[in-house]
Amino acid sequence: MKHYDCVECLENQFQDLNTSDTIEPFIIMMQNGMDAMPQQNGQLHNNTVNAHNSASQTPSNEESKTNLIVNYLPQTMTQEEMKSLFSSVGEVESCKLIRDKTTDTTLADFTQSLGYGFVNYHRPEDAEKAINTLNGLRLQNKTIKVSYARPSSESIKGANLYVSGLPKHMSQQELESLFSPFGRIITSRILCDNLASENVRSYVTGTPEIPCLSKGVGFIRFDQRIEAERAIQELNGTIPKGSNEPITVKFANSPSSSNKVIAPLAAYLTPQAAAARRFGGPIHHPGRFNTGKTMLAINKGLQRFSPLTGDLLASSILPANTMNGSGWCIFVYNLAPETEESVLWQLFGPFGAVQSVKVIRDLQTNKCKGFGFVTMTNYDEAVVAIQSLNGYALGNRILQVSFKTNKGIPGLIS
DNA sequence: CGACGGGACGC
DNA sequence: CGACGGGACGC
Numbered sequence: 001m002k003h004y005d006c007v008e009c010l011e012n013q014f015q016d017l018n019t020s021d022t023i024e025p026f027i028i029m030m031q032n033g034m035d036a037m038p039q040q041n042g043q044l045h046n047n048t049v050n051a052h053n054s055a056s057q058t059p060s061n062e063e064s065k066t067n068l069i070v071n072y073l074p075q076t077m078t079q080e081e082m083k084s085l086f087s088s089v090g091e092v093e094s095c096k097l098i099r100d101k102t103t104d105t106t107l108a109d110f111t112q113s114l115g116y117g118f119v120n121y122h123r124p125e126d127a128e129k130a131i132n133t134l135n136g137l138r139l140q141n142k143t144i145k146v147s148y149a150r151p152s153s154e155s156i157k158g159a160n161l162y163v164s165g166l167p168k169h170m171s172q173q174e175l176e177s178l179f180s181p182f183g184r185i186i187t188s189r190i191l192c193d194n195l196a197s198e199n200v201r202s203y204v205t206g207t208p209e210i211p212c213l214s215k216g217v218g219f220i221r222f223d224q225r226i227e228a229e230r231a232i233q234e235l236n237g238t239i240p241k242g243s244n245e246p247i248t249v250k251f252a253n254s255p256s257s258s259n260k261v262i263a264p265l266a267a268y269l270t271p272q273a274a275a276a277r278r279f280g281g282p283i284h285h286p287g288r289f290n291t292g293k294t295m296l297a298i299n300k301g302l303q304r305f306s307p308l309t310g311d312l313l314a315s316s317i318l319p320a321n322t323m324n325g326s327g328w329c330i331f332v333y334n335l336a337p338e339t340e341e342s343v344l345w346q347l348f349g350p351f352g353a354v355q356s357v358k359v360i361r362d363l364q365t366n367k368c369k370g371f372g373f374v375t376m377t378n379y380d381e382a383v384v385a386i387q388s389l390n391g392y393a394l395g396n397r398i399l400q401v402s403f404k405t406n407k408g409i410p411g412l413i414s
Numbered sequence: 415c416g417a418c419g420g421g422a423c424g425c
Numbered sequence: 426c427g428a429c430g431g432g433a434c435g436c
Contacts, residue, residue, distance in 0.1 A: 071433060101436045115432040142430065152434045164427055191429060217427055253428060331418050360419055371417065400417080407418045 059148045065124035066093070068131065069149040071116045073097070074140040076353050079117070084356055086119045088341030089133060090126025095119050118149055133342060139349040150223070159186075159222040161231060162252040166190065166216045167243040178240060179220045183227025190218040219252055327355045327375040328382040329404040332389075334397045335359065337367040347389055348374045352381025373404060 059065050073082065079097035086092050097117040121127040127148070135146035150156055166175065176188050193213040222228040228251065236249040332344065344357035359372040376382040382403070390401040 069433065069435095072430060073432090075431090096435060098432090098435060100432090113432085114436075115430085116434085118435060145433090147433090149434065156434065160433080162428060186433070189429065191427085215427070217429085219429065221433070248427095254432095329418090333417055358419065369417095369419095371419090373419065402418090404418055 057148065063151055064120075064149065066121045066127045067149045068119045068121070068127055068146055069116060070119060071145040071147075072142045073113065073115050073117060073144055074142045074349070075113055075115065077113065077139065078353075081354060081356075082117055082119070085342070085345050086121075086130055086134070088345070088357075089121075089130040091122045093120045093122045137342070137346065139345070155224050155226070157225060158251065158254075159225045159228040160252040161220045161222070161228050161249055163218045163220060163247055163249050164216060165245050165247040166214065166218055167240060167245070168214045168216055169242075170214065170240065172218075175218055175220070178235065179222075179231055182222070182231040182234060184223040186221040186223055188218065188220050191215040327377050328379055330374045330376060330382060330386060331371065331402050331404040332374060333371045333400040334394075335368050335370055335372055335399075336395055336397060337370075339368040339372070343394070344372055344374050347392075347394070348376065348385050351376070351385035351388065353377035 068086075070082070070086075077097070079095060082097050083092055083095040086095060095117065098114040100112040100114055119127075119130065121130065131146050131148070134144065137144050137146075161179075163175070170190070172188055172190055175190060176185055179185060179188070191214070193215055220228075220231070222231065232249050232251070235247065237246045239246050330348070332347075335343075339359050341357050341359055344359065345354065348354045348357070353376060355375040355377055357372065357374050360369045361367060362369055374385075376385060386401050386403065389399055392399050392401075
């Protein structure tokens with residue numbers, strides 16, 4: 001596989017933290033093989049593009065205004081991590097990560113996450129805030145989706161359609177226009193071929209226009225199964241305007257029935273390998289958010305670190321006093337006063353399993369005192385995170401990141 | 415230059 | 426031909 005050394009940079013996408021409460025999603029893409037290379041030009045392409053986008057739609061009177069569904073969660077995220085992330089917005093009443101209970105394993109902790117879950121807040125305004133601040137958040141190689149959960153019902157199950165034979169020029173909007181007469185579209189997607197290498201290069205150099213070759217295949221998820229059934233009846237075998245080929249519309253395979261490649265258990269059991277494999281500097285995301293205020297981006301050289309040459313092992317002066325029994329505590333210094341927990345999640349999430357984050361605040365002003373803590377499960381991932389984020393420019397501040405010491409608590413091993 | 419929390423053996 | 430970022434209703 002090819003290496004992309006030139007993209008080992010972190011690009012901060014934050015608004016000025018001192019003057020803005022809102023933080024645009026921190027765009028991180030993991031260097032995780034070709035399939036993790038940018039696939040489209042910065043568009044969230046799994047959401048609907050029309051006005052019925054469920055992430056922004058407010059629930060009707062009978063529906064819950066506190067209950068959210070969270071989709072596209074990273075495989076490694078646990079329910080506790082999920083709860084911690086969403087608690088940074090407001091008081092969480094309940095949190096449930098859906099796991100595949102049918103997975104054959106003797107290790108209960110390793111049952112497959114189904115990649116989605118539910119968060120119910122006490123207050124509707126917190127739920128709304130969670131949608132505004134966490135929808136679109138990038139965690140590892142995923143962009144999570146946060147939207148109101150529909151009332152659980154049999155009628156909404158199995159409403160996902162597989163569509164093939166689409167004309168290559170058909171856009172996501174056009175696809176939705178074709179299907180929208182039959183019901184409320186929850187998500188739509190057109191599959192694209194991987195970018196050609198020359199496009200990867202132009203991406204890295206910041207060229208905004210990246211062609212994405214449609215595979216002529218897509219998915220439409222309706223709100224109700226009846227809507228999907230009717231769309232099949234009305235559209236299957238028909239020829240879209242401007243095309244000369246009939247499309248096929250049928251129910252999509254359910255995920256469990258497809259041949260799935262399960263992440264090797266070895267990834268959990270050999271964190272060294274997992275850390276090396278998963279590591280990649282988050283890379284630049286093109287223009288979308290760059291129209292705001294002054295931003296400072298630093299291409300931080302990482303030449304001194306190579307996950308393949310044993311540097312990980314070389315840095316094995318163990319900070320034993322930071323190992324609290326279930327994780328490695330990392331000290332993050334030089335945070336802005338307005339920093340929130342979600343910032344730390346965004347910064348450290350790409351490097352591996354994050355157990356908890358904490359922004360230390362002044363009790364009177366509730367402003368960040370300039371530092372915080374992040375606890376990561378695996379030593380190797382913590383080392384990579386520290387080496388990558390130490391010296392990184394967040395807003396107009398250069399972060400200092402290291403294992404936590406026990407300053408102020410002499411003699412105490414915590 | 416500066417700089418390392420907070421909860422609390424439980425309902 | 427083709428199945429997604431594997432993964433949208435509590436598994």
